[in-house]
Amino acid sequence: MKRFLFTPLHPPVTAPIYSGADIIDKLATPRFLKQFSAVCAVVDERVFELYSQSILKHMLAGVPVYLFPRGERHKSLARLQRLLSWLWENEADRESLVLGIGGGVVTDITGFVASCYMRGVAYVAVPTTLLAQIDAAIGGKNAVNLHNTKNVVGSFHAPRMVICDSRLLSSLRTVQIKQGLVEAIKVFAASDRRLFAKHVPNLQFLIGRQDLNHLIADAINAKLAIVNADPYEKGLRRVLNFGHTTGHAVEAVAGWSHGKSIAFGMLIALTLSQLYSSLSQRDFNQMWSAIIAIYDHFDAAALDAELLWEKIKHDKKRSGKQINFVLLPRCGTHQIVPISCAQFKRSLAETRERISK
Numbered sequence: 502m503k504r505f506l507f508t509p510l511h512p513p514v515t516a517p518i519y520s521g522a523d524i525i526d527k528l529a530t531p532r533f534l535k536q537f538s539a540v541c542a543v544v545d546e547r548v549f550e551l552y553s554q555s556i557l558k559h560m561l562a563g564v565p566v567y568l569f570p571r572g573e574r575h576k577s578l579a580r581l582q583r584l585l586s587w588l589w590e591n592e593a594d595r596e597s598l599v600l601g602i603g604g605g606v607v608t609d610i611t612g613f614v615a616s617c618y619m620r621g622v623a624y625v626a627v628p629t630t631l632l633a634q635i636d637a638a639i640g641g642k643n644a645v646n647l648h649n650t651k652n653v654v655g656s657f658h659a660p661r662m663v664i665c666d667s668r669l670l671s672s673l674r675t676v677q678i679k680q681g682l683v684e685a686i687k688v689f690a691a692s693d694r695r696l697f698a699k700h701v702p703n704l705q706f707l708i709g710r711q712d713l714n715h716l717i718a719d720a721i722n723a724k725l726a727i728v729n730a731d732p733y734e735k736g737l738r739r740v741l742n743f744g745h746t747t748g749h750a751v752e753a754v755a756g757w758s759h760g761k762s763i764a765f766g767m768l769i770a771l772t773l774s775q776l777y778s779s780l781s782q783r784d785f786n787q788m789w790s791a792i793i794a795i796y797d798h799f800d801a802a803a804l805d806a807e808l809l810w811e812k813i814k815h816d817k818k819r820s821g822k823q824i825n826f827v828l829l830p831r832c833g834t835h836q837i838v839p840i841s842c843a844q845f846k847r848s849l850a851e852t853r854e855r856i857s858k
């Protein structure tokens with residue numbers, strides 16, 4: 502028998518992330534863009550409508566643009582194939598750069614396209630929603646959905662650079678700001694008690710979009726502390742699923758918005774943490790109130806526990822009796838706990854009761 506060793510050559514990759522106001526033209530300079538054989542941009546159609554003649558004008562000058570239609574349903578394999586063909590038609594080669602400009606849908610699928618076109622080309626993300634600036638475009642995870650299940654096909658591909666320009670957020674609706682805030686609360690509650698305490702008192706101002714720059718910088722830092730320690734999601738990074746196990750099921754089964762579904766998933770996880778971990782009443786109340794400050798109404802009576810559990814099991818590809826949930830023994834720390842169907846149903850019943858009070 503002979504033994505050979507394949508030693509992947511890649512050095513550790515570093516991907517700078519910039520946040521601030523008015524930073525696009527300072528970073529995507531003609532000099533930076535000129536180092537690539539071609540530049541191709543995938544741009545959310547609403548973002549193009551809003552900013553192609555202003556904030557994005559210089560970056561997009563002379564660049565072929567693929568106008569990406571709105572909606573999660575376009576984060577699909579069919580659309581991926583169209584994007585790959587479009588790059589080919591535009592003669593993109595291994596030295597080319599792909600720009601992904603839009604919300605998490607665009608940054609997820611464009612990052613994936615960049616990771617597989619010619620086995621990987623350079624990618625720059627310009628996230629344009631709060632959720633994408635603090636979460637989706639941070640950490641190198643890309644994907645498309647399959648069979649009504651999120652992010653089944655994807656890759657890890659570090660972008661060359663991420664540009665989070667807060668001027669792009671001025672056109673977001675309040676509902677979109679709330680979706681981002683929920684993810685910020687998630688990462689703070691699950692990993693950084695100090696940042697949770699710092700931002701939660703300001704939630705009403707943040708919903709009114711004052712002072713988002715500080716929140717964005719802190720949320721990026723909190724997420725990076727996790728993904729830098731576990732870039733390929735072997736362990737610690739699972740903490741970012743806090744609230745998402747139930748949240749994704751609610752989104753698919755009941756059709757609630759993504760933000761509200763995740764917020765409700767976090768309420769369930771808090772109830773579970775009190776029942777089956779050591780979460781104190783004080784921490785529970787603080788985190789519960791923060792979520793309720795963002796979404797104060799949930800039509801939880803209409804949720805079918807059996808259907809939700811089936812969806813959760815299906816998404817986790819589990820036929821067994823228990824599913825791992827991210828619970829919080831205290832604000833800022835997490836624990837993975839196997840939960841049974843009966844325990845899940847109990848937490849749903851208790852959460853419903855608390856909401857209705």
Ligand SMILES: NC(=O)c1ccc[n+]([C@@H]2O[C@H](COP(=O)([O-])OP(=O)(O)OC[C@H]3O[C@@H](n4cnc5c(N)ncnc54)[C@H](O)[C@@H]3O)[C@@H](O)[C@H]2O)c1
Nearest residue numbers: 547571604605606607629630632633636637642669672673
């Ligand atoms: N890769 C990851 O680690 C990760 C993490 C979290 C979420 N995600 C993914 O992110 C996606 C959700 O992202 P999203 O919430 O940004 O949704 P989205 O990309 O669908 O954008 C939401 C809406 O906002 C519009 N929009 C975008 N920027 C705008 C702007 N500046 N002004 C006005 N309207 C604007 C879009 O046209 C769209 O209609 C999901 O697919 C989710 O799976 C990925």
